[in-house]
Amino acid sequence: MHHFAYRDGALHAEDVPVARIAQAVGTPFYCYSTATLERHYTVFAAGLSGLDARIYYALKANGNLAVVRTLARLGAGADIVSEGELRRARTAGVAADAIVFSGVGKTEAEMAAALDAGIFQFNVESEPELRALDKVARGRGRAAPIAIRVNPEVAAGTHAKITTGTKQNKFGIPWPQARAVYALARDLEGVAAVGIAAHIGSQILDLAPFEETFVKLRDYVLALRADGHDIRRLDVGGGLGVPYGAEAPSAPAEYTGLARRILGNLGCHLMFEPGRLIAGNAGILVARVLYIKESEERRFVIVDAAMNDLIRPALYDAWHGIVPVAEPAARAPLAPADVVGPVCESGDTFTLERPLPPLRTNDLLAFTTAGAYGAVMASTYNSRRLVPEVAVKGDAFAVVRPRPTYEAMLASERLPDWLAAAGATAARGRPDEGSR
Numbered sequence: 001m002h003h004f005a006y007r008d009g010a011l012h013a014e015d016v017p018v019a020r021i022a023q024a025v026g027t028p029f030y031c032y033s034t035a036t037l038e039r040h041y042t043v044f045a046a047g048l049s050g051l052d053a054r055i056y057y058a059l060k061a062n063g064n065l066a067v068v069r070t071l072a073r074l075g076a077g078a079d080i081v082s083e084g085e086l087r088r089a090r091t092a093g094v095a096a097d098a099i100v101f102s103g104v105g106k107t108e109a110e111m112a113a114a115l116d117a118g119i120f121q122f123n124v125e126s127e128p129e130l131r132a133l134d135k136v137a138r139g140r141g142r143a144a145p146i147a148i149r150v151n152p153e154v155a156a157g158t159h160a161k162i163t164t165g166t167k168q169n170k171f172g173i174p175w176p177q178a179r180a181v182y183a184l185a186r187d188l189e190g191v192a193a194v195g196i197a198a199h200i201g202s203q204i205l206d207l208a209p210f211e212e213t214f215v216k217l218r219d220y221v222l223a224l225r226a227d228g229h230d231i232r233r234l235d236v237g238g239g240l241g242v243p244y245g246a247e248a249p250s251a252p253a254e255y256t257g258l259a260r261r262i263l264g265n266l267g268c269h270l271m272f273e274p275g276r277l278i279a280g281n282a283g284i285l286v287a288r289v290l291y292i293k294e295s296e297e298r299r300f301v302i303v304d305a306a307m308n309d310l311i312r313p314a315l316y317d318a319w320h321g322i323v324p325v326a327e328p329a330a331r332a333p334l335a336p337a338d339v340v341g342p343v344c345e346s347g348d349t350f351t352l353e354r355p356l357p358p359l360r361t362n363d364l365l366a367f368t369t370a371g372a373y374g375a376v377m378a379s380t381y382n383s384r385r386l387v388p389e390v391a392v393k394g395d396a397f398a399v400v401r402p403r404p405t406y407e408a409m410l411a412s413e414r415l416p417d418w419l420a421a422a423g424a425t426a427a428r429g430r431p432d433e434g435s436r
């Protein structure tokens with residue numbers, strides 16, 4: 001369910017014609033629907049009603065301040081993986097005590113920043129990390145509230161690059177070892193083991209791996225309590241998938257129902273970390289057709305968006321819907337097209353042999369379900385500027401991250417002294433500018 005649809009032959013984001021945004025902002029750009037974000041959040045939250053539970057939105061899916069603030073206003077907490085995301089969540093208005101810090105490689109500086117902010121929980125992924133956190137927290141006279149992230153050894157049946165809950169993955173600690181780490185934690189003054197966490201992967205369509213995980217987590221909670229640990233929080237991670245094309249993922253209500261049935265009476269605060277589910281189909285990437293290049297074998301549609309703007313097809317073989325912004329005639333003939341970007345990589349291909357209607361230079365295309373793991377993964381590869389982001393609410397739209405200027409892009413770099421001497425025409429990086 002989302003709020004991008006044709007009206008009178010023109011694709012709209014809520015009540016705004018997408019072509020009007022393109023005219024104002026230029027292409028390519030990301031466009032987010034506030035109503036869609038709010039709907040996904042409220043549907044998920046409704047499934048948790050009556051439970052001691054909270055949604056900690058996974059910022060890494062889409063950390064734009066406008067997106068995070070939209071969710072924070074509805075009561076969302078945040079799942080973060082870096083100090084940058086900590087600052088982002090706080091700036092967007094997420095309360096510190098609604099933030100959980102995940103990730104296998106937290107630095108001591110990041111731990112210190114999160115402790116000073118007073119976050120809700122650290123999800124610890126290894127024994128050395130536990131010892132580091134203990135040291136940092138003790139240095140501040142604190143005890144960090146922690147959950148150990150266990151690796152439940154469940155195959156999530158998703159793409160290898162987004163599977164996280166099997167023995168071959170870097171994430172979490174296998175259960176027998178985790179149990180020993182809890183015993184160690186009890187002897188460390190700088191940590192207080194209050195919970196247990198897991199996250200088995202992303203874009204999971206079926207409930208079976210979740211059910212297997214929830215059942216294991218339930219057993220782990222009981223075993224840890226039997227060992228004398230006061231486990232009061234259970235973090236099940238995120239991972240529920242969204243329909244990019246023909247997939248039919250389990251509904252959020254079925255997922256929360258499953259959690260309620262298996263975990264609801266454990267006496268734990270239940271923590272959910274959906275990312276993609278909230279943001280995925282709340283965003284589109286809009287691009288313009290630059291050229292149509294036809295050969296005997298192929299029709300190439302060369303657009304002004306590229307893999308640096310949306311890397312999912314290149315990175316995960318991901319499939320995105322591609323729809324013309326001007327609605328094609330009902331009987332428009334479909335013919336296969338390869339939609340590609342301008343970047344100098346064969347991997348800069350959004351799709352191969354996709355049946356698409358006739359297209360011409362300057363036509364606008366929308367890549368659908370691009371709200372999660374889209375703009376956040378963008379880079380400036382090929383010295384292309386970061387793609388701007390636009391938020392829509394009803395009949396209003398606003399640029400929530402402008403397209404940087406070329407000057408700003410180049411100004412972030414410096415020439416070393418030995419290249420900056422007279423004769424070098426580059427104005428940037430003169431020695432006297434070095435400290436600015």
Ligand SMILES: *Cc1c(COP(=O)(O)O)cnc(C)c1O
Nearest residue numbers: 058102202238239273274275276
């Ligand atoms: C990535 C991640 C999430 C969010 O995953 P989605 O598939 O976007 O829901 C949640 N928790 C952790 C620990 C993650 O690494």
